[in-house]
Amino acid sequence: MRILTYIRQVLDAEESVHIANHAVALENSKLVMDTMDEYGVEEALRLRESGIEAEIVAVAVGPARVQDALRTALAMGADRAIHVETDIRLDAIAVSKVLSQLATQEQATLIFSGGQQADWDSHALAAATAERLQWPQVTWTSALELKGTTLTGKHDADEGSEFFTLELPAVVTTQQGLNEPRYPTLPNIMKSKKKEMRKESLDQFGVTPKLKFVTAEVQVKDRLNKILDGKDAPAAAAQLVDLLRNEARVIA
């Protein structure tokens, strides 16, 4: 079988956010593979290590720099990578048009994608891709097992979680808790440099963006920052309760 894992490159969560020209500026910031997508790469590798014959193809859509994230996926163990290059910011509905066509071209039967994008907060790519392919989907998985073409597992629903079963082909979203992604080892990083990185142009996919991104603002709510020393616990407790009752007026 062939597994596609969709990869995004995002700002490291610990980095500061800066705005320039009405958008978040990423120059000179540390960029990493979206953690949510790492779980997908790891899960694909684990499926293969459990004895399933699979080729794992990492896919990314974006500017030249996203190749760094694809290289990380290759260094983790993915077999090859496809980079669809564009400098335009595309919404998830538009990207799903690329991913679904690649899935068909590559005859993939399983696609992994992160449950939520760490930068744009979108959840939409997996479901939109599944819809275009007329495949089923399962989102927010926290356990997966594949026997033949039957995928079973557990995923988070609105309240609590559900156990499911599903026949491939399917699109699956991944999240923290599904597994512990491995770190690329030095030999694997070296090996990954020889792996195939195929570049495609966006033109052939017939994509038109559905959304226009107008402005972005960093929102900082001014906080009071009245922080008390708690060495004398009863005194600090009395002072805090007094502040909450009489200054903030948030408790009775």
Place this chain on the structure above:
Amino acid sequence: MILVVVEYANGKVSKSTWEMITAAQDSAKDSGRDASITALVLGSNVAAIAAEVAKAVDQVLVADLPALTQYDPELWSAAVAQIATEGEASLVLIGGSRSGREYSPRVAIKLDAPLLEDVITLKAAGETLTAQRYTYLARVTETIEAAAPIAVVTIKPGVFNPATPKAESAEQFDVDLSLPTPRLKITDKTVERTSRVGLTEAEIVVSGGRGVGSAEGFTQYVEALADQLGAAVGATRAIVDAGWRPYSEQVGQTGKTVQPKTYIAIGISGAVQHLSGMNKSKTIVAINRDAEAPIFKIADYGIVGDVTQLIPAILTELKK
């Protein structure tokens, strides 16, 4: 026509539905668009839901079918797309719940429509829709635009004011649907219930992290303080993963987003993924023994000290 897909739970229309109705009204104001609101109720044995929501909209469409007993993304998206097409909707509003955000992209593809996810404001002018939403783990507010005859929008819960029901009820109509056979089979569920107020509806949320020490510590400090204040309880991913608390209580990127009047964080470091679920709270209170913990950066009030000493002292003080 604006189509609002009704969310409900435990036999009652959810707060998110009343919020979507307000969002629908807001969006249409001075837009020159047809501002009539149609509510769509999908499910089985949902007559009471339809009757309840009829008090706040212009028309209710009801699909009360055994096939709709269990939510499924393929079923829900097929139903919503069919009704939106037949009713020539210009706008489809879906809840920003996990399920809403999971099936709405399918609706957008079926309708060849743009999808605006998890919006906090919504304005229409002619064919153009403008919305704001949070990005970068809720650190950035972004403005987006779409121009199309029909758009699909998910509404972030807890942002719009809930609409108030009127005295008279709108007319209700049963609808026929052609539905696919669901391919995702749900074999079992773990539903977590709590006797406390719902996390996303509470005015006060008391949350605990690894700093409470143990599952027992959570009960002794976090639950005790929550009960004293009539608050909901929340948890960090770290202690949900450790099995101290159920997933339904998790606040953050991969849990719930809360925006209470007061958020009290006990023994929580303030990782960005946690902050993204609570940083819009009106007043934030933090208790942590590490003065450098990032949670203090966004706190209005806080104490640097030990949970095991401070919470009992606070409880004593509150009972005075």
